[in-house]
Amino acid sequence: MALQGNVGETGKIRMPKINRRRSPRRALELAIRVFGTDFQGKDFVEDSTTLEVSPHGAKIRLTRQLIPEQEIRVLCQDNNREGLFRVVRQVGEPVGEFSFWGVECLNPSENIWEGALPRPGPKPVPKPGPQLDRAPGRPVDRTPSQSLDPGLGSKAKTPVQFMLRCSQCGMRELVDVDETQIQTMRKLKGLVRGCPACGATVLWKGVAVKGPRSV
Incomplete structure (x- = not known):
């Protein structure tokens, strides 16, 4: 059966657009x-991450x-599975030193992302437990492996919140x-x-948050 299209003013047949993506993608960050x-003909090996994945x-x-x-x-470094991919196109505008690319697996039956786990986020900081009083006459253990304040070593790893703004649509989010x-x-x-909101992968910049005015 022949494909039918719309006839334009010049008499040329306008064929309907065909969506070439075979499966939907979902946002998932995996180490790859x-x-x-590269475009200069130089071989390279680069560790990076995915932003979205699909079976294909x-x-x-x-x-x-x-x-x-x-x-x-x-x-895919999470499950040590690999595959040959075709570069489809560059997606969006570069951000800083990074550019974004849509790639398609050349083996339709091969899903190298299967069984891979997303990159872990920041680990919760354990709360220090209650300190027990030492028995009378027992010396205090001050070996270098112990810290007098269990919370000091973990403060730098505590996640903080920033108000960020999407440079594409202006949406703000506390992250x-x-x-x-x-x-x-x-x-x-x-x-x-x-x-x-807009679905774009772009640079989000920090937004200054004003505190409440003092009365």
Whole structure:
């Protein structure tokens, strides 16, 4: 059966657009290692992450510039499964040193993301337990392996909250940020993340929050 399209003013047949994506993607950050050749013909190996995955492809970020239709090899470091992928296109605008790429697995029956776990977030800081009084006459153990204040060593790992603003649509959101993400924010002047409102993966910048006025 022949495909039918609309006839335009010039007499040419306009064929209907076909959605080439075979399966829906979901936002999932997985650790990957990419093997390939950049647009200058130089071989590279780069550790990075996915932003979205589907059984047949993914959206990844890289510091290297690629060329559509080229082939790359991707290793999912969470389950040690790898596959050969085709670069479909560049997605959106680069943010800082990162560019974003849509890739498609060349083996339709191979899902290298199956069984992989997302990257863990910041671990909760354990609360110090009650200190027991030492018995009379027992010396205090002050070995270097023990800390007099159990909370001092974990304060730096406590997640903090930042009010961030999407540079695409202006949506604001209060986000928990760990120490690694804070270092990224200092480098990029913001945090790259997906927006639940407009769906774009862009740079979110910090917004100053004014406190209540004193009476």
